[in-house]
Amino acid sequence: MIPLPETRRVFTPFIIPSLIALPVAGFGLYALWPLLPLDLWRVIIALIALIAFAAGNAAYLVWLERKVCAHIQCRIGPKEVGPFGLLQPLADGIKLMTKQLIVPKGVDPLLFKVAPLLVLVPAVMSFVTIPFSETLVARNIDIGLLMIFAFASVNVMGLLLGGWGSANKYAVISAARAVSQNVAYEIPMLITVITMVMITHTLNLRDIVLQQSGNMFDWYVFRFSASPLLWMSFLIFFVCSLAETNRAPFDLGEAESELIAGFHTEYSGMGFGVFFMGEYANIVIGCGLTSILFLGGWQCPFGLWPGWWWFLAKIYFLIFCVMWIRWTYPRTTLWGLLNLSWKVLIPLALINLLLTGGWLKFWPMLMGAQ
Amino acid sequence: MSGYFKDLFGGTKSLAVGLGITFRYMCKPVVTLQYPHESLKMTPRYRGHIELVGDEETGLPKCVVCGMCQKTCPSNCITLAGEKTEGAKTKSLTMYTLDFTKCSLCGQCVESCKFGAIDFSKDYNLAGPRKEAFIFDLLKRLEEKS
Ligand code: SF4
Ligand code: SF4
Numbered sequence: 290m291i292p293l294p295e296t297r298r299v300f301t302p303f304i305i306p307s308l309i310a311l312p313v314a315g316f317g318l319y320a321l322w323p324l325l326p327l328d329l330w331r332v333i334i335a336l337i338a339l340i341a342f343a344a345g346n347a348a349y350l351v352w353l354e355r356k357v358c359a360h361i362q363c364r365i366g367p368k369e370v371g372p373f374g375l376l377q378p379l380a381d382g383i384k385l386m387t388k389q390l391i392v393p394k395g396v397d398p399l400l401f402k403v404a405p406l407l408v409l410v411p412a413v414m415s416f417v418t419i420p421f422s423e424t425l426v427a428r429n430i431d432i433g434l435l436m437i438f439a440f441a442s443v444n445v446m447g448l449l450l451g452g453w454g455s456a457n458k459y460a461v462i463s464a465a466r467a468v469s470q471n472v473a474y475e476i477p478m479l480i481t482v483i484t485m486v487m488i489t490h491t492l493n494l495r496d497i498v499l500q501q502s503g504n505m506f507d508w509y510v511f512r513f514s515a516s517p518l519l520w521m522s523f524l525i526f527f528v529c530s531l532a533e534t535n536r537a538p539f540d541l542g543e544a545e546s547e548l549i550a551g552f553h554t555e556y557s558g559m560g561f562g563v564f565f566m567g568e569y570a571n572i573v574i575g576c577g578l579t580s581i582l583f584l585g586g587w588q589c590p591f592g593l594w595p596g597w598w599w600f601l602a603k604i605y606f607l608i609f610c611v612m613w614i615r616w617t618y619p620r621t622t623l624w625g626l627l628n629l630s631w632k633v634l635i636p637l638a639l640i641n642l643l644l645t646g647g648w649l650k651f652w653p654m655l656m657g658a659q
Numbered sequence: 660m661s662g663y664f665k666d667l668f669g670g671t672k673s674l675a676v677g678l679g680i681t682f683r684y685m686c687k688p689v690v691t692l693q694y695p696h697e698s699l700k701m702t703p704r705y706r707g708h709i710e711l712v713g714d715e716e717t718g719l720p721k722c723v724v725c726g727m728c729q730k731t732c733p734s735n736c737i738t739l740a741g742e743k744t745e746g747a748k749t750k751s752l753t754m755y756t757l758d759f760t761k762c763s764l765c766g767q768c769v770e771s772c773k774f775g776a777i778d779f780s781k782d783y784n785l786a787g788p789r790k791e792a793f794i795f796d797l798l799k800r801l802e803e804k805s
Contacts, residue, residue, distance in 0.1 A: 357685070360685045360689070361681045361684055361685045362684070363684060363687055363688075363689055363690045363691070364689060364690075365689050368693075613678065613685075614678070616681060617677050617678050617681040618674070618677060632663075
């Protein structure tokens with residue numbers, strides 16, 4: 290008989306500690322209420338709300354994804370647990386939390402445990418500066434755009450460490466792929482962001498949205514007076530954000546046919562769940578950023594019912610597009626993926642940058658001369 | 660260089676076409692059948708295990724116990740017995756068992772019956788915990804049906 294691989298088993302279903310921790314944390318917050326300054330409370334409450342937002346999104350985006358994919362394939366998708374299968378994410382979550390966490394022998398104990406957090410925490414942190422409406426923002430930072438990209442690069446590190454720490458050949462290969470992909474796509478993405486910053490003159494996300502107030506044609510995608518090439522920036526940015534979040538057709542890190550599950554092959558239970566939450570949080574951030582930069586954030590078209598729900602509507606529309614794209618295209622090859630970045634997106638982004646710079650320089654001069 | 664742009668535009672166009680196709684399929688009605696809740700009606704030529712055919716009026720088996728089906732079955736699945744009752748013109752069936760574990764659904768028995776007394780059933784939901792569950796007492800099944 291072949292002996293089973295030796296593993297260290299950790300019998301701690303997440304659900305019991307969290308059931309105890311929640312009331313304790315609630316009471317702690319209540320007791321601390323008069324002790325801490327109000328400004329700090331604002332941050333703490335915003336963080337709790339954002340973590341809940343990220344977790345809820347992760348749960349229900351999985352449901353949405355399954356529904357979209359099912360209908361594209363003329364199926365129904367989840368339908369048994371609750372009406373329209375709406376309780377399915379709850380069942381999945383409970384399942385993940387009660388599962389055993391297996392730490393295989395030979396993994397790097399520290400990196401293996403830290404890696405999922407390194408994916409989730411930066412994603413949640415990025416939410417802090419995202420403005421949901423003019424006043425609804427956890428912390429309005431002047432360098433918000435920069436901060437999000439700084440945190441986005443930590444995400445890659447999480448994938449790399451997760452793959453490396455697993456001491457599994459598939460995980461290492463997949464981590465290496467994810468890094469080469471992220472490095473390749475960060476370049477055109479950042480060049481496009483530079484183009485946008487040249488137009489907006491600010492890194493403050495709230496100010497960028499405020500510049501797009503008015504009707505639909507003041508949104509940067511359609512504002513041809515700012516630069517006639519903004520639709521191209523939008524496309525490049527959207528494609529890059531797909532690749533940055535490792536979504537199909539760029540999901541080489543998770544090539545199930547070749548690499549089992551990619552970098553999270555060795556993770557079980559909530560270890561895998563946290564990676565998953567991080568991935569979906571990153572999708573929300575990518576789509577949120579796209580709608581802030583190009584689709585006018587919370588601005589409403591033609592003055593219809595202004596409010597933060599427009600921002601959410603735009604985000605979920607973009608997420609729907611991301612899912613639609615995922616269930617349309619097959620996965621690219623690594624070669625095709627790098628080719629697309631180095632031969633198409635980077636030259637286009639550079640040309641876009643140059644032309645936009647020229648436009649910004651000479652268009653006002655031409656207009657002024659008349 | 661022209662090839663580069665041709666690839667670029669051709670590729671982009673094909674991607675858009677692909678998205679259009681999947682969107683159209685998404686709006687189409689669902690085609691899957693929700694199996695335990697709904698099931699398909701089998702086609703007339705579907706071959707399930709064999710079943711005795713009852714007389715339309717009396718509900719008794721049409722079988723006259725000629726034994727042709729038993730003889731013709733290449734796998735010896737069929738065992739039957741009958742007896743002559745007073746006043747009746749033909750023998751009547753007292754036992755008819757089918758060993759479905761050996762049946763290859765060849766259809767020889769159905770073809771050999773000159774009286775139209777057996778036919779294929781449309782039953783495809785067969786499952787059992789052990790082999791003996793597939794030795795069917797067809798006479799009993801017919802009685803239960805009528
Ligand atoms: S179908 Fe063929 S194998 Fe099955 S009982 Fe009839 S004759 Fe025998
Ligand atoms: S061939 Fe037909 S009539 Fe003859 S024994 Fe078989 S079922 Fe009965």
